[in-house]
Amino acid sequence: MQMSGAQMVCEAIIAEGVKTVFGYPGGAIMHVYDEIYKQNGFEHILNRHEQAAVHAADGYARATGEVGVAMVTSGPGFTNAVTGLATAYMDSTPMVVISGQVPLSLIGTDGFQEIDAVGISRPCTKHNFLVRSLEELPRILKEAFYIARSGRPGPVLVDIPKDITVEIGTFTYPDTVNIPSYKPTYKGNKRQIEKAVEAIKTAKKPLLYIGGGVVLSNAYKLVRELSEKTQIPAVETLMARGVMGADNPLLLGMLGMHGNYASNMAMSETDLVISLGARFDDRVTGKLSEFAKYADIIHVDIDAANIGKLVDVDYPIVGDITQVLKQMEPLLDDVNPERYNAWREILKRYSELHPQSYIDSDEVIKPQWAIERIGELVGKEAIITSDVGQHQMWAAQHYPFDRPRQWINSGGLGTMGFGFPAAIGVKRAFPEKRVINITGDGSILMNMQELVTAAEYKIPVINVILNNHFLGMVRQWQTFFYEKRYSETDLTFQPNWKALAEACGGIGYDVETKEEFDAALKDAIEQDKVCFMNVSTNRFENVLPMVPAGGALFNMMLPSKIETDGEEK
């Protein structure tokens, strides 16, 4: 069929089953936007900043597991999208970003709004394409979607010069993809799996170390079954919250810099780490030479480059978690769960010794209380996004996550400003679900223009701003490690949050007491409009436990060792 390059882009998006595209038009991408205007195969959401558009597509992808699509123009449109690409890349989100580029004849001439998009995005995309002729456009689009979702997922950029979008040619969307140099490994090596199972059988203190790969592979049921069958306890990374389910007796909690006592001690004392889709990030391991010092390591990962990158691995298994666990399952029949009784007993005592806790207050709202309260009021139904900082860690520690894809945050890159636009993407994918962005007074301002987007499209995202008038996480480090020199972290000067939300077409709430908190959340749910809940919390609360950067996991700063409020009131 004869059509323009711009039309081909739209046809490919429709053929891939994408229902929502997030983006922002501009000169070089105008032909494509003209075709978007004419079609009705998908909807387009106009975010108010390209970064937000990419985060929204990212949130959409993380919540659904499908490829998210964002569209931006050349030059500044693209450079604004880079943070979004990098965020998605670090957390392996399947995404296709389509950017306009100056016409082929102008490339390399410093044309208006020209920038080398493939050059800039090379280190923060799984792959990228500069389309150089109309003939290759359909194949490239097909490959982009395939690469984004297959193997270890990731964002793919397709940079399309303007003249190609206007040119007319034949469109046949390929059914299949054949890239001889790209064949992801899904099935695990049988022999290695057998060896790993033998190691499980002879271990005394095995531990499941669950990472975001389990979420990406949709393998949480298999992981729960594995744990249930063998009675091996589990720890989750930040990206894996929800895999085991908050009520699971075998879940110790989150490990790492802000992991709980039992999880970090379990990792320090285990004799066999069973790593499933985790990548031994420095925020998880602390000091590497002390990490799981007495353990053999089974490492299952679809990305071979993750295996042996930071720690020596005894049982490397390259493959998709789902496939590997299915292969492993029948071999586990003669694992004796009672073998690990003593180990579970030790861990149980660790959990009792220092449970995840905080000291609540009658006078002021504690951020942890607010998060637990959200959990009580909306709980299992809600999907929670977050920005980056203290509120993110408290949410990860205290929210009762029940299933994967319920917790959406920027873990790898740590992008402030991610939560709100991501929540917009999530809410668009699941309009019937309650979507709450837990954020801070620092992060929310980094993409606050999305109030307008959410108001215009009636996307009722609830933003709970845990407001301590600080860049709290940096302030916490300054308290602990910089002798309380609060360099540029005091956010006492603030907008009128209520008025700000209202000025953009949303609702605002100023919350000072627990009663007001309940009332505001209830009202926000009933009003079904985008809102800012400005929740005043105590200023000097710290995220604990904390392993100082570069320290060993077992050297935690625990709540009992710190004054109630960390600092003078």
Added chain:
Amino acid sequence: MANSTTDERRVISVIVMNESSVLARVTALFAGRGYNIESLTVAPIPNSDMSHITIQTKGNARVMEQITKQLHKLIPVYKVIEHEEMVEKEMVLIKFPIAENLSDIQALCGAYNGGIANVGKEMVIAQVADEPRRIKHFIEAAQRYNPCEIVRSGVVAIER
């Protein structure tokens, strides 16, 4: 374990799809991680749509494993060969002033399986293709004839 932490000279071959920007992807990977490329050669593989990149680098076993895996992760990379038992050759062209003793230079080249490639009005150009170690020796020996320009090709290697 001893040589897992010591830096050693390594030669790797990377077989890639012959498409635009593939070389940039490979070199950017080295640059972004602070790995060094000591020499680099690229040419299409005859009768195929692939190219052969030969990279000479330095690193310990763990770094090399990461380099190989990261290279393999690039979408257009088809195969990565970490050479162990290989035949490797490098070429060098050296320009000497015509005033130098031609027969001496001829004899020197002969000792390294090379010869005079070109003689002009003012310059004589010698060529040698040999193992990188021998090329190094040849360049050292050539110093006494006042070379005015030396161009090395970088290593090509093939596994035995």
